[in-house]
Amino acid sequence: MSEVNEQMMPPKVVLPKLEKNLYEARAIKSFLLTAMVWGLVILASIPLFSVIYMLIVEGGARLDWEAITALPPAGFETGGGFGNAIVGTLVMVGIASAISIPVGVLAAVYLSILEPQSKLATTSRFLAKVLTGFPSILAGVFVYAILVITTKTYSAWAGGVALAVLMLPTVTLAAEEAMRQVPQRMRDAAFGMGCTRTQVIFKVILPTGMPGILTGVILAVAGAAGESAPLLFTALFSNYYMAELAEPTASLSILIYNFSGMPFENQIELAWAASLALVVMVLFFNILARIVGRSKF
Template sequence: MTVIEADMNRKPDVPSLDHSFSDPRALRNTIQTVLLWIVALLASVPLFSVLYMLITRGGARLGWEAITALPPAGLEMGGGFGNAIVGTVVMVGIGALISVPLGVLGGLLLGAIAPSSRMSDAVRFVAKVLTGFPSILAGVFVYAWLVLGMGTYSAFAGGVALAVRMIPTVMLTAEQAVRMVPQRMKDAAFGMGCTQTQVALRVTLPTAMPGVLTGVMLAVAGAAGESAPLLFTALFSNYWIGSLTEPTASLSILIYNFSGMPFPNQIELAWAASLVLVLIVLVFNILSRLIGARRV
């Protein structure tokens, strides 16, 4: 066999893909992975502890009567919080009707129509400030502006207070969703002769809709658990809602009221209402994740 044939038959040196735990990089990676798992488990302990307590204590009282009956009197047994569920849905719905159009249009302004204008910079700055704004101040603002003007607490005032809290979340999320739309789609629409407004409404917004809906779901979930704004605007009621211009019950305020009472029946209902409120928020968060998974 010649030297050339020997070289042709020789197997090439293939690096081994097996790694040893004694290798510094592999050891460092393993330690960091273990530490991350430990931190994640420790962070989940409070969450699962709260859920366990709500399920064990609130689930025992949760039933058809609890979600359909009116709140009981002091020493009365039974009852429920059906009016609080209806009131929460109504006020969150009012807040969504106000905040979603304004937030989506604001997101289009910030992300597509005039992203670098002075007005957009000012609106963006105000929206970011409002995201960290104490929720009770939103209630005080609506109280001074609307409750005193109407002369009564009302579901409408509560919905407006929730809208103040929801608009920044919807607007900033819509802006980010609009910015993620591929530029080539916008350029193609401009090349076909579309105006900037047509591109924003007929191309950018439909494409960014999954991200916009994610922001809407997150805003709705956050508004459903608000209590401070409703203390100054909707107050509370032991009866079914009959008009948008009268005091209205909500789950968060019912929990606040009943948890401080010395009656076991009301405390049990507070636990059950807490479980229902957590389930509502959980459903909207899951919906936001599912919708966000479809984002372009």
């Protein structure tokens, strides 16, 4: 009986012993390409880490509570800070977000759900992609001609609108792509249950695509926070805290631009500290975008 069982069992297959040959052409090619990529990564990281190191050393020495709360000093004064610039930056980015986020999300709903193949959608999508590479200073010139000349004053409103022009394409394209990633079977299931198109949009598509939408929004906010060129034409600058939106408003980027060219050591130190504060702010928004992008709602 045992002989019969042995005859019925399949023959044993002896697998060849696999060993990595370091001198094989593929192995050498893989090693060289890996080394080249690592070299390029290190080379590209040198400027980044050198800038971060300089910001921490030069700006960290001056970044304290007085610097983030006090007003900018005059030429020969010591001390002071850039508290008004932090407030102005947050206010103008808030105005830009309040304008660009609703408009961008609604535009994305039209582009991805309502009429994705229409001529208007195709043209709008093309223009949005073009605007992502739009020089930021031209957005400032555009809003200067529309708002600043009309109202005859630089203002936080004008600065917020200029930043909204720059944020809108990013928000629209990111939200459209996030909505396109929602599986079609989820939409079909909702329609099969008797939901209207409005209910499908607000109950299924938007909640499911929310991580991608928020990622695009946060990245747009981070980009707007570091803009300086459009604010030169729209918000200008102020050495005081903002009393109302319809007046010239300080911002971190313009303060850095102004103070870095001054011949006074105190202002140069404040420019370094403001640069560090701005980098930390932008870094916070980028990390938040990564966290939100990986989360599930």
